Amino acid sequence: MCGIVAYKGPREAYPILIKGLKRLEYRGYDSAGIALLNESLNIYKKAGKVADLDESCQGKDLSGHIGMGHTRWATHGEPNDRNAHPHMSQSGDMAIIHNGIIENYASLKEALILRGHTFKSDTDTEVLIHLIEDIKDKANVGFEEAVRIALSEVIGAYAIVILSKSNPDYLIAARKGSPLVVGVGEDEYFFASDATPIVEYTRNVIYLNDGEIAIVSKDGLKIKTIENIDKPLYIQELEINLETLEKGGYEHFMLKEIFEQPKSILDSFRGRIHDHKQVVMAGIDQYENKLKNINRILIIGCGTSWHAGLVGEYLFEEFSRIPVEVEYASEFRYRNPIVTENDFVIAISQSGETADTLAAIELAKEKGATIFGICNVVGSSIPRTTHAGAYIHAGPEIGVASTKAFTAQVTALLLMSFSIGHKKGVISDRRMRELLTELETIPAKIEKILKLDTYIKELAELFKDSKNFLYLGRGVGFPVALEGALKLKEISYIHAEGYPAAEMKHGPIALIDAEMPVVVIATQRNHYDKVVSNIQEVKARKGKIIAIVTEGDTVVKGLADYIIEIPDTEEAFLPLIATIPLQLLSYHIAVLRGCNVDQPRNLAKSVTVE
Numbered sequence: 001m002c003g004i005v006a007y008k009g010p011r012e013a014y015p016i017l018i019k020g021l022k023r024l025e026y027r028g029y030d031s032a033g034i035a036l037l038n039e040s041l042n043i044y045k046k047a048g049k050v051a052d053l054d055e056s057c058q059g060k061d062l063s064g065h066i067g068m069g070h071t072r073w074a075t076h077g078e079p080n081d082r083n084a085h086p087h088m089s090q091s092g093d094m095a096i097i098h099n100g101i102i103e104n105y106a107s108l109k110e111a112l113i114l115r116g117h118t119f120k121s122d123t124d125t126e127v128l129i130h131l132i133e134d135i136k137d138k139a140n141v142g143f144e145e146a147v148r149i150a151l152s153e154v155i156g157a158y159a160i161v162i163l164s165k166s167n168p169d170y171l172i173a174a175r176k177g178s179p180l181v182v183g184v185g186e187d188e189y190f191f192a193s194d195a196t197p198i199v200e201y202t203r204n205v206i207y208l209n210d211g212e213i214a215i216v217s218k219d220g221l222k223i224k225t226i227e228n229i230d231k232p233l234y235i236q237e238l239e240i241n242l243e244t245l246e247k248g249g250y251e252h253f254m255l256k257e258i259f260e261q262p263k264s265i266l267d268s269f270r271g272r273i274h275d276h277k278q279v280v281m282a283g284i285d286q287y288e289n290k291l292k293n294i295n296r297i298l299i300i301g302c303g304t305s306w307h308a309g310l311v312g313e314y315l316f317e318e319f320s321r322i323p324v325e326v327e328y329a330s331e332f333r334y335r336n337p338i339v340t341e342n343d344f345v346i347a348i349s350q351s352g353e354t355a356d357t358l359a360a361i362e363l364a365k366e367k368g369a370t371i372f373g374i375c376n377v378v379g380s381s382i383p384r385t386t387h388a389g390a391y392i393h394a395g396p397e398i399g400v401a402s403t404k405a406f407t408a409q410v411t412a413l414l415l416m417s418f419s420i421g422h423k424k425g426v427i428s429d430r431r432m433r434e435l436l437t438e439l440e441t442i443p444a445k446i447e448k449i450l451k452l453d454t455y456i457k458e459l460a461e462l463f464k465d466s467k468n469f470l471y472l473g474r475g476v477g478f479p480v481a482l483e484g485a486l487k488l489k490e491i492s493y494i495h496a497e498g499y500p501a502a503e504m505k506h507g508p509i510a511l512i513d514a515e516m517p518v519v520v521i522a523t524q525r526n527h528y529d530k531v532v533s534n535i536q537e538v539k540a541r542k543g544k545i546i547a548i549v550t551e552g553d554t555v556v557k558g559l560a561d562y563i564i565e566i567p568d569t570e571e572a573f574l575p576l577i578a579t580i581p582l583q584l585l586s587y588h589i590a591v592l593r594g595c596n597v598d599q600p601r602n603l604a605k606s607v608t609v610e
Contacts, residue, residue, distance in 0.1 A: 002085070002099040003027035004180075005197045006068035006161040008171045008216050009188020013067035014057075016190075020197030021050045021069045023245060026253075026398050027099075027193055028073030029599050031084035035095040036064035041165040043095060045084035049599075066171060068161045068191070070097035076105070077122030087126040089133035090117050093165045094143075096132075098125040099193060100158035100178040108154070128154060132162065143167040144215055147174065151213070151226050157355060159208075161191050174213040174226075179353045179381060182206040182214050182221070184235060189216045194351075194377065195238050196245055196396065203238040207379040239378050244395050254399035254491070254597045258583050259450055262443035264394040264404040265576060268411040269439060276433045276440075279419035283372055283388030287344070290370060291420050294344045296323040298369070300332055300360045301348035304402040304486065308409035309348055310479035311575045315413055318572070319421035319435075330356040333363055341368035346416075349373075350397060350405040352380025361385055374412050376405050390416075399598050401490045403583050406483060410575050414439065438569060442576050445567040449580045452564060456581055459546065459562055460588030463517050469496035470511065470518045470543075471582075472504060474531055477521035480575050484519060484582030491597045492590035501527075501534040514542040519585075520560070521578050524550040525571040535559050546585075548578050 003024025007013045017034050025032075032053040033045025042061055046053040050071055070085035077083035086095040102108070105124035108131055113119075117130050128150065136146035143164050151158075157177030164170060173180060173191045183190030183198035183205050190198045191214070195205060208214060211226050223231040250256035257264075274280055284291065297316050299309035306328055313324040327337070329347075333356060339345070345364045349357045352375035361371050361382065373382040373389030376397065383389050392408035418435055421427040427435070463469075469488055473481035482498035489496050499508055501520065512518065518538050522531045532555055535545055539559055547560035550568045557563050564581045590597045 002073050003071040003193045004068065004097045004099055004159060004161055004191065005193070006097070006171060006173065006191040007188070008066045009185065010065060011188065012062075013064050014062040016197075016201070017067055017069035018050065018054050018057075019200075020192060021053070021071050023196040024193055025050050025071050026400055026599065028071050030072045030074045030079030031081070032069070032071045033084045033086050033097075034067060034069040035086040035097075035163060036062060036067040037163055037165065037168055038064040041088075041092070041095060041163075043086055043088065045081060045086065047080045047084060066163060066168070068095070068097050068163060068171075075101055076124045083121045083123050085123075085125060087121060087123060087129055089129045091133060094129055094133055094162060096125060096129040096160055096162045098128065098158055098160045100176075101156045102128055102154050102158065103156040104154060105156075124156075128158075128160070129162070143170055144172060147172050148213060148226055148228060151176070159193060169218040171216040172213065173208070175208045176210045177355060177358070180208045181379070182208060184221065189221055195240060195379075199238050199240055199245070204235050205238055205379070206233060206235055207384070209384070236379060240396055245398065251591075252399065252587075252598050254401060254403060254587055257397055257399050257404045258580070258587065260395070261404045261407050261580065262446045262450075264408050265411050265446065266443045267393040267395070268408040269415060270393075272415055273436050273440070276436045277429060278432070279415045279422070279436070281390055281415060281419055283390055284416055284419045286388050287370060287372075288423055291344060292424055293342075294322065295340065295342040296325060297344050297346060298339065298364070299324060299326045299346045299348065300329045300357060300364075302329050302354055302356055304406045304483060305348040305350060305354070305357075305409060307479045307483040307486065308406055308413065309346070310482070311410050311476060312346065312413035312417070314476045314479075315417035315572060316420070319417040319427055320424060321426050322420070327360070329354065329360040333359045337363070339364050339367040339369050343369040345369045345371045346413075347371060347373050347382055347386060348375070348409055349382050350376045350402055350409075352377045352382040354382075358382065358385060374409055376408065400600055400603050401487055401586075401597070403487075407576050407579060411439075414572060435570070435572070438573060442569070442573055445569060445577055446580055449566055449577060452581065453584055456564065456584045457588040459564075460585055460592055462562075463546075464589050464592040466494060466515070466517050468511065468516060469494060470504075470508060470516060471496060471498040472501040472518060472531075472534060473498070473521035474501045474527035476571055476574055477523070477527075477578065480521050480578050480582070481519070483579060484586070487583055487586035488589065490603060491586055491600050492593055492595055493601070494589070501531055504534060504537065509537065509541065512538055512541040512543040514544070517544045517546060519546045519582065520548070521574070522547045522549050522553075522556045522560075523566070523574060523578065524553060524568065525574065532556060532559070548581060
């Protein structure tokens with residue numbers, strides 16, 4: 001959730017840290033803070049955005065070649081100046097920034113209070129830095145050893161960076177359950193929650209594993225485990241480019257990412273289709289024999305990734321003829337689910353760091369299942385935890401509300417379902433060519449939909465003051481309705497619900513009146529006549545219909561108050577194109593309401609805590 005960045009090297013740290021925090025702000029924006037070490041340890045922190053922190057720092061001592069910064073998504077304690085990171089130890093010698101949750105902080109805090117410690121914040125993080133100093137003083141050990149011992153006593157998840165005034169050559173970081181990447185430059189080192197603050201300065205990175213501590217000192221960088229075992233430095237090269245982290249002339253990252261979808265979908269299947277007749281995915285090919293005989297596919301995810309999983313359920317059952325169950329990762333881990341070695345589990349996460357999904361993966365692995373990961377961020381935890389997987393290659397997604405990652409996830413699921421179905425003989429060679437040929441037309445069809453942006457903005461003007469929205473779809477259109485409703489809720493704060501269209505009669509129809517906009521996925525494929533009947537039921541109760549229809553439709557056009565026409569495509573590809581106008585509608589409504597679409601209140605991009 002929170003974003004952390006740190007630097008040690010020959011440059012002035014402050015410009016690197018403040019720029020890094022701005023790039024990480026999508027991970028949390030309740031408050032922000034910076035610690036700089038020169039002759040003294042200077043800490044500046046402020047509730048609000050990183051820009052507020054930057055403004056408040058002007059005119060202060062910002063010198064120093066070692067420092068760290070933090071942008072917060074509040075877990076323990078209100079989002080105010082007092083609870084903002086960094087936090088200091090009892091003596092003021094050490095400072096810490098932290099992403100995660102220390103679950104046993106209350107008992108540790110109680111013990112530390114009995115030993116004379118006083119606390120200035122309500123956070124679990126402050127407890128950890130007090131514990132480190134307490135161990136250092138009481139056990140008479142060095143800085144590095146005190147950190148290692150303290151981490152062996154805490155329960156929970158963390159990515160931390162710590163510096164010490166009395167140990168000015170050191171910068172120490174560690175991770176367990178929360179992401180942390182180390183950038184290695186020319187006699188300089190960077191730490192960050194992800195690679196976005198680092199790519200401008202170096203392309204050489206090390207992804208810390210759980211239970212590892214990174215120590216930067218005058219002797220350079222070393223990595224060891226909490227058990228004090230030295231680890232080799234495994235340096236990888238970053239694949240992202242600096243220009244992908246900028247808005248590129250768009251007003252918001254979200255709008256840029258919506259318009260990037262023709263390319264991101266193309267990149268998701270580029271190189272995976274051979275001669276219009278075969279899908280090549282290394283992770284699927286590796287488990288070809290098992291996939292022909294598995295009992296079921298179990299898909300786990302959270303939020304938008306869960307919606308992608310629901311699309312996957314339709315796809316795998318249609319094209320692979322394998323039973324599928326889709327689970328919220330956050331619920332799966334707290335049941336006693338029946339999982340066997342004959343199950344194939346697909347874990348979906350844009351960031352590859354979603355805490356609930358990672359915990360669900362570990363549970364399924366313990367029960368012997370084969371785990372396949374679908375994620376966007378190279379080097380993240382899920383690809384390193386699963387048996388096999390596929391990157392979706394959507395590129396960095398900065399907007400908190402996921403757009404291009406959703407359609408790229410669906411593209412990966414399409415390819416998987418086609419590949420398995422073809423290997424099993426469910427899909428003939430001829431049918432495979434038809435499907436893959438149609439998939440290759442989708443980017444151009446999305447380009448055509450994006451030209452409706454001005455018209456959709458006009459629709460948004462009509463509905464920006466609505467209090468509620470209902471989204472309806474049938475078949476694979478149902479997950480599209482869910483995703484459309486989620487986008488509107490996330491960024492405009494309008495209450496919205498997605499339903500299977502047939503379920504409207506079983507409760508939601510009671511809500512429909514002249515003030516209720518109803519968005520209906522009503523394309524001319526499966527279930528068309530049934531959806532027309534549902535529209536008539538809404539119209540009979542004076543609801544306002546916004547219909548997503550196939551180009552040239554006349555029946556729904558005669559019933560709906562407003563229509564958005566999209567190109568015709570096979571039912572399987574409907575989520576890729578019908579989602580686009582719903583994203584644009586949500587975006588424009590939110591902008592017209594004065595909402596911060598890239599950083600919606602109370603949300604963070606990567607949910608790395610429970």
